[in-house]
């Protein structure tokens with residue numbers, strides 16, 4: 001495609017994504033479906049440019065003020081992630097000059113906000129929690145792309161065998177530092193045609209998600225509920241940890257998400273999973289299982305701010321009001337799910353948020369209202385699950401994963417045992 005046309009498409013895609021009325025990945029996929037003729041390199045350049053602009057939106061909008069032409073074109077030029085020669089061929093001498101000038105600006109001299117590229121309402125609680133230096137390290141890590149992590153399905157193969165199969169396919173990978181099930185792949189190779197993947201030997205799953213399943217630690221033959229199973233990332237890990245025995249209920253209010261679990265379930269070889277759509281968190285089904293369950297995972301709906309490396313649009317699409325509403329939902333789901341565990345059973349509340357308001361605050365409120373639940377130390381549980389350096393993953397007894405410290409998405413988990 002001619003460079004001019006490619007830059008125009010990049011501008012058009014940015015215009016659609018920056019409306020921020022839908023998730024960026026959905027807008028990008030729909031755009032590529034409409035532009036069927038784009039080659040893989042061109043798609044890569046457009047997608048990376050879009051994500052770069054979303055990540056560095058405050059800085060790039062600031063720099064774009066001095067240019068001329070459509071704002072989205074200026075942003076596409078400033079954020080261009082395709083080859084330099086394509087961009088050069090697509091822009092005129094005036095734009096070239098402006099770009100040179102913008103690139104010569106020393107970002108470290110600019111206002112704080114333009115360096116961390118987070119909205120104030122997100123930056124403030126994180127800065128309070130981490131202090132200035134570590135907050136900036138987190139902001140940098142959140143603006144990088146996430147590595148590709150896999151979970152080895154131990155029902156199908158051992159981690160070393162999966163590693164060898166990847167190597168034989170020319171894919172470099174190494175064991176993840178914390179999860180005994182994980183492999184971190186070099187680059188972003190396509191995996192979906194690989195026999196290891198199609199036969200269910202591996203699933204794509206961030207190491208942090210794997211650690212959540214390790215905290216639930218379900219055993220053979222147990223009754224387990226994954227209360228917010230979605231497309232089943234954690235369900236699959238739990239089912240494999242149960243060695244395909246017992247009964248694992250995968251609940252969710254979203255039928256379409258549960259539908260997305262089905263092909264993954266088929267690949268995984270699991271037959272102990274029972275997906276069920278709930279009308280709401282107080283559905284009759286929950287009442288029927290009250291007091292009968294060994295382990296319950298509540299992977300609650302949340303702001304998703306721990307996944308900004310993958311979903312940078314969330315920082316612009318979420319709001320303090322939305323988080324307030326989510327908090328109410330989180331408390332209601334946790335309170336209802338807490339009816340399920342039997343005496344001695346385990347309850348895990350987890351999010352992929354970084355905000356204390358969706359994490360420690362919810363967990364502490366729950367502890368205060370539920371004396372029948374004893375808070376367990378996540379570090380001890382992870383150590384029992386053979387996770388190395390477990391104490392470095394935990395603060396005040398809660399699992400607290402941070403992209404800048406642990407190279408995982410941001411995750412939180414609290415674990416209780418019913419007395």
Ligand SMILES: C[S@@+](CC[C@H](N)C(=O)[O-])C[C@H]1O[C@@H](n2cnc3c(N)ncnc32)[C@H](O)[C@@H]1O
Pocket residue numbers: 209227228229230231232233234235251252253254257278280281299300301302333
């Ligand atoms: C963080 S996502 C779950 C991700 C999933 N556990 C995984 O590992 O892929 C939260 C899920 O909660 C579901 N949800 C929202 N409200 C719910 C409710 N009242 N009861 C049960 N699930 C709910 C959403 O549909 C969404 O799939």
